[in-house]
Amino acid sequence: MARGPAVILDGAHNPDGAAALARAIAARPERPRALVLAVSADKDVDAIVAPLAAVVDVIVASQYGQARSLAAPALAARCRVHGGLVECVDDLAAAVDHARDAVGMGGCVIVAGSLFAVGEVRPRFRPMAVDPLAVSDPAHRP
DSSP states (O other): OOOOSEEEEEOOOSHHHHHHHHHHHHTOOOOSEEEEEOOBTTSOHHHHHHHHHTTOSEEEEEEOSSTTBOOHHHHHHHHHTTOSEEEEEEEHHHHHHHHHHHHOTTOEEEEESOHHHHHHHHHHHSOOSOOGGGSOOTTOOO
């Protein structure tokens, strides 16, 4: 039974993490590759995007469901500076669906840029009653 494209979930929320993920992606055989990216507004977005943009075929800029997330259109604009195809899908679940459709069976979808984003989509691929990664944002004070 067909299961869909390969899916990689990796926080990669800082420059070192993004560089390590880029090396891991480059070593994988699947093509095409779509990066679903959601990043916190206080992060060094360009240092996260640069290594990842070099190893994927499309970036789907999105946002996770907390106030700290950089808005998807702003993230898409930052991603475009690094070249390549960039699409913008505000809703993270819809962005993952869009990426899966775009790459097809032989491709790879990577969700990265924030532990909150990974926590939000993780139950889809590893069902759990509650995903502890997406419960709260300790840096957000209402």
